[in-house]
Amino acid sequence: MTRALLANIVWHSLAGVHAPYSCGTQGARRYARGFSPIMGFANPERADFSAMEPFCEVGEQVYCAGWSGPVPSGWQIDVHGVGHQMVWDGALPAIDPELCAARLGAAHVQQMLQLAAITKPGPFAEKTVELGEYYGVFEGERLVAMAGERFQAGTLREISGVCTHPDFQGRGLARRLVEMLIRIELARHEIPFLHVMADNHLARRIYERMGFHRIQDCVVRVVSRT
Secondary structure, three states: OHHHHHHOHHHHHHOOOOHHHEEEOOOEEEEOOOOOOEEEEOOHHHOOHHHHHHHOOEOOOEEEEOOOOOOOOOEEEEEEEEEEEEEEOOOOOOOOOOOOOEEEOHHHHHHHHHHHHHHOOOOOOOOHHHHOOEEEEEEOOEEEEEEEEEEEEOOEEEEEEEEEOHHHOOOOHHHHHHHHHHHHHHHOOOEEEEEEEOOOHHHHHHHHHHOEEEEEEEEEEEEEEO
């Protein structure tokens, strides 16, 4: 069951727990305006892009994972990449009493957007913080690292938005935030997982050392209506 959900995790999240935050049809959905621009299909091998046209503006870039078919009429592929899907199977991380992490919410959205714009952890928008728990590390009033949650299906819970400002990298802040989220999710009896782009070799090695293992690869595309 877990592998079946992971194989099309975007759709199972959009059509399941996150249906209130999404829009679309019985076979094609996307996160609503203000959330991360991501779409999914009930059957990626027969992706119904025509059903998405009323929900996507011309020129708007939308992420699409798991679809590798030919470009449909009226659409174009702006970015094509491959991501690794990694699932946690390590030991419970030790509590980190020295990590000063704050729960992030609406009051921190502008700082979160600024950090995401600098570090580019993936699609992130003003309402993305509503999809799960987000935590950050501050240097004074400045948000310098964050990590949170996005896709959810069954007992699977994705860790996402992991990033550290370039001026504060090398301190292990992102890793410690991820370990914090792992402890939170395991306490909920959830299975942590995440995605990392295939060309991000450093991040993949770090996640492997933490206890994540690569379960499968998936095509990641950014598409737009022409």
